[in-house]
Amino acid sequence: MQFHAFLNFDGASKGNPGLAGAGAVLRAVDGSVVYWLREGLGFATNNVAEYRGVILGLKYVLEKGFKHIQVQGDSKLVCMQNMAIGGIPQYL
Numbered sequence: 001m002q003f004h005a006f007l008n009f010d011g012a013s014k015g016n017p018g019l020a021g022a023g024a025v026l027r028a029v030d031g032s033v034v035y036w037l038r039e040g041l042g043f044a045t046n047n048v049a050e051y052r053g054v055i056l057g058l059k060y061v062l063e064k065g066f067k068h069i070q071v072q073g074d075s076k077l078v079c080m081q082n083m084a085i086g087g088i089p090q091y092l
Contacts, residue, residue: 004029004068007057011041011049011075020044024057026066035060050075 006027013020020041026034037056041049054073061069073079 005034005061005066005070006031007054007061007069007071009050009053009057009071009073009075009078011046011051011053013041013044013046013049017043017045017048020046020049022049022053022056024053024060026057026061047075047077050078054078 006029007024008027009022009024011020011022020043021039022041023036023038025036028034037060039052039056041052044052050073054071054075057071058069
């Protein structure tokens with residue numbers, strides 16, 4: 001069985017660097033929440049927080065066996081750097 005879902009991620013820091021956190025939400029195709037994750041990061045930059053958000057979510061979907069994931073986030077850095085690695089679509 002193949003699973004389809006959307007993974008939304010975000011991260012933020014109060015100050016840059018500063019106290020930071022990251023999170024991800026896994027949604028079914030109909031938009032309903034399947035699972036949400038969050039992580040306190042202590043003292044970190046905003047870029048670290050953004051990456052931790054996507055990593056947190058991707059680890060979860062891999063553990064649960066999801067095969068078709070559309071990753072969505074507002075971090076231009078994360079999206080553009082991942083496009084440069086293997087031609088991942090821009091909407092990552």
